[in-house]
Amino acid sequence: MSERVDYIIVGGGSAGCVLANRLSADPDVRVCLLEAGPSDWHPLIRVPMGITGMMRSRRFNWAYYTEPQPRLEGRRLFWPRGRTLGGSSAINAMCYTRGQPADYDAWEADGADGWNWSALLPWFRASERFAAGADPWHGADGPLSVEPLCCVNPLSHAFIEAAVNAGHGANADFNGAEQAGFGLYHVMQENGRRCSNAWAYLRPALERPNLQVITGAHVQALALDGHRVTGVRYRRRGRERTLRTDGEVVLAAGAVNTPQILQLSGVGDPAELERAGVAVRHRLPGVGANLQDHLDVSVIWRSRDRRGLSFHPTYLPRGARAVWDYIRHHRGELCSNVAEAGGFLASRPDCATPDLQMHFIPAIEDNHGLSLWRTMTGYGYTLRTCHLRPASRGRVGLHSPDPAAPPRIDPDYLADPDDLERLVDGLEHARDILAAAPLRGIGEAELDPGAGVQGRAALRRYVAAHAETIYHPVGTCRMGRDDHSVVDPELRVYGLDGLRVVDASVFPRLVSGNTNAPVTAVAERAAELIRHGETSGAVARRLASIA
Numbered sequence: 001m002s003e004r005v006d007y008i009i010v011g012g013g014s015a016g017c018v019l020a021n022r023l024s025a026d027p028d029v030r031v032c033l034l035e036a037g038p039s040d041w042h043p044l045i046r047v048p049m050g051i052t053g054m055m056r057s058r059r060f061n062w063a064y065y066t067e068p069q070p071r072l073e074g075r076r077l078f079w080p081r082g083r084t085l086g087g088s089s090a091i092n093a094m095c096y097t098r099g100q101p102a103d104y105d106a107w108e109a110d111g112a113d114g115w116n117w118s119a120l121l122p123w124f125r126a127s128e129r130f131a132a133g134a135d136p137w138h139g140a141d142g143p144l145s146v147e148p149l150c151c152v153n154p155l156s157h158a159f160i161e162a163a164v165n166a167g168h169g170a171n172a173d174f175n176g177a178e179q180a181g182f183g184l185y186h187v188m189q190e191n192g193r194r195c196s197n198a199w200a201y202l203r204p205a206l207e208r209p210n211l212q213v214i215t216g217a218h219v220q221a222l223a224l225d226g227h228r229v230t231g232v233r234y235r236r237r238g239r240e241r242t243l244r245t246d247g248e249v250v251l252a253a254g255a256v257n258t259p260q261i262l263q264l265s266g267v268g269d270p271a272e273l274e275r276a277g278v279a280v281r282h283r284l285p286g287v288g289a290n291l292q293d294h295l296d297v298s299v300i301w302r303s304r305d306r307r308g309l310s311f312h313p314t315y316l317p318r319g320a321r322a323v324w325d326y327i328r329h330h331r332g333e334l335c336s337n338v339a340e341a342g343g344f345l346a347s348r349p350d351c352a353t354p355d356l357q358m359h360f361i362p363a364i365e366d367n368h369g370l371s372l373w374r375t376m377t378g379y380g381y382t383l384r385t386c387h388l389r390p391a392s393r394g395r396v397g398l399h400s401p402d403p404a405a406p407p408r409i410d411p412d413y414l415a416d417p418d419d420l421e422r423l424v425d426g427l428e429h430a431r432d433i434l435a436a437a438p439l440r441g442i443g444e445a446e447l448d449p450g451a452g453v454q455g456r457a458a459l460r461r462y463v464a465a466h467a468e469t470i471y472h473p474v475g476t477c478r479m480g481r482d483d484h485s486v487v488d489p490e491l492r493v494y495g496l497d498g499l500r501v502v503d504a505s506v507f508p509r510l511v512s513g514n515t516n517a518p519v520t521a522v523a524e525r526a527a528e529l530i531r532h533g534e535t536s537g538a539v540a541r542r543l544a545s546i547a
Contacts, residue, residue: 004244005030005212007530008232010219010261011253012037013087014516015503015523017197018127019250021143021204022527024211031210032243033202034217034234036257037083045090046193047326049334054091055369060084061091064256064406071414073464078368079409080471081256085215086198088254089516092471093339093359094187094194096146098124098175099511099518100353110508111480113489115525123521124175130186137176143200144520145190149340151332152184154307155362155381155442156341160184162436163343174344179512180354182343188516189337192330197520220403222249222265222499224281229499235403248498248530252523255473255505259288259396260407262477262486267496276398282495286484288476291394292510293411294357294386296470297423297463299430300364301443302380309333309363311376338363339384344512347387347425356426357513358433359384359470364447368468380447383434385426386470388512391416396476413467423467424459472515477505491526502526 007023009016012035024031042060044050054060064079082088101117108116125139131147134140163182164170171181188195205211216236223231223242231244251258262268266281268288273280306314318333325332338361344354364380366372374380394411414420427449434443445451449462477486477493486493487506493499504519511518 004246005032006245006247007031008243008245008249009033010232010249010251011035011087011257011503012085012198012202012213012215013082013252013254013503014089014197014519015526016252017086017201018520018523019252019502019527019530020211020213021201022524023531024205024208026531027208027210029210029247030212032212032214034219034232034243035085035213035215036218037085037215039215040085040090040196040198042084045084045086045196046199047334048094048187048189048192048194048337050194051091051093051338052369055080057091062256062406064409067408067410069411069413071420071464072467077411077413077469078370079256079469079473080368081254084198085202085213086196088471089188089196090194090198092514092516094189094337095185095339095342095359095514096175096188096517097185097513098521099513100179102353103509103511107479107508111482111485111489112508113481115479115489120521120525123524124517127517127520127524137173143204144188144197145195145200146186147189149184149187149335149337150189150192151335152340153309153333153336153362155303156184156360158438158442159341159360159381159383159433162439163433166433166436168343168345168433171343174513179344180346182341182358184341185337185339187337189335192326192335197516218403219253219261220264221261222267224265224496227282227495228497245498248500250530251477251499251501252503254503255291255476256396256407256409258501258503258505259476260398262287262493263398264401264403267493272397277401278398284486284494286478286486288396289393289484290475290478290508291396291409291411291473292390292392292475293394293413294388294470294472294510295390295413295419295423295467296384296386297427297467298365298382298384298448299427299434299446300366300380300382300448301434301439302364302378302445302447303442304444305442306379307362308379308381309336309338310379311372312378338365345429347422347429354512355388355422356429357386357388358426358430374447381439381443383430384470385423385430387419387422387426389510390419392419393475411469411473414463420460420463423463424456427459427462472510474504474507474510474515477501478508479506480508490529500526500530
């Protein structure tokens, strides 16, 4: 392929894979996808329970850490991010949730014209291959396989029953007419194997002669000619190269790496750039700002029996059977996404829509699975709860002008005091559910917070000592119309020609759920915008006419 292409896509993650497929569908354009990490060759990527290994990887995971968080006892929180084709869709728990219609209507109210729920629902449906078939909420012909779990631990069923007995409704589809309630998650799997965005979108397009995929290509900066972006500089195998474009560069490196690349290129807040020793090329204060993430806190119980998942020696025979079942039939316990069941609920009666999300894990899950001692010494279960719409805002910046240095990540968790109170509400709801039958008879002892931690003041201290990310950073190149926005509603970077951003960084606000499905839908719609060069309103009208 020529060293000059029509589209350069920076980042082979969830959005980049969608763009590579959709843009290269036109045989008359040349597309090049650059990914800093390796190919997604590792067998644990396709094995759903392989997430336990991917969390520990430093080859397929950026494994970032935040700045010390003053309201979390000065802790530096671990931030795993996918570093391979498929990005975080290659290492996540595969839960397929979209959020709430009000989330996207709020985007439009914030200035993201044309990105409301009615405009995005067709793109969710177009991306999805739903195992139960098409309906008004789901699509059946898209690349991304969405299925029920093929193997469910009995503790997950017990959790759903306990939630219903605690007064909550059951819900078989969190992406249907109603989000509230408890049930099993639908997952991005295909016949018991992970269906990452690389598997769904990129692999079917790899044989196209007009698509080139370069892995191990760490982008150093954008190539600028005045206010025109003409390409990118990247390093591969110790050598720096420049790739030029006659069309556009599309940054799809995610909510952490996209603002980092812009800042390394001299695009951002002048004060931030000058502190890091980077010359200012284009003033754009919103770059890196507006960082949002779902903070998560767990209640952990030791169980009386051995029905859960464990690394205890007594689990070895089951584990051996699970490996055999998976090798032979792609079935069995290795198909578990670990976070099998969950639910959405309101923290308080005055919430119009759910503002808490729960993930139930039929195992003792400690420190992102990085600490295995308690998992090795017994059986139990974990209920993780996050506040879906935090008011706190942080920032991604630079430590230095060296592209190899990790970015400066400061989520500023719990800067808004109400975020803490909602998490305490979540802990109280979680304890109520875990105290209901049948879990009441299964649990032996509450390990965390522990029976001695009672009252809201004590729970606030527990949150400060134990809360962690649930891996949903967004917002650092916000889409909108005001002075703090980075991209317009066509996802073009303000003040620069030939540059767009398509990833979770453009979200004006967090959605009320997991983020991979929304990123995929945004990228589907963005590809249509880029291909046809039309306004978002025109694209929406065209899709409405064929939906």
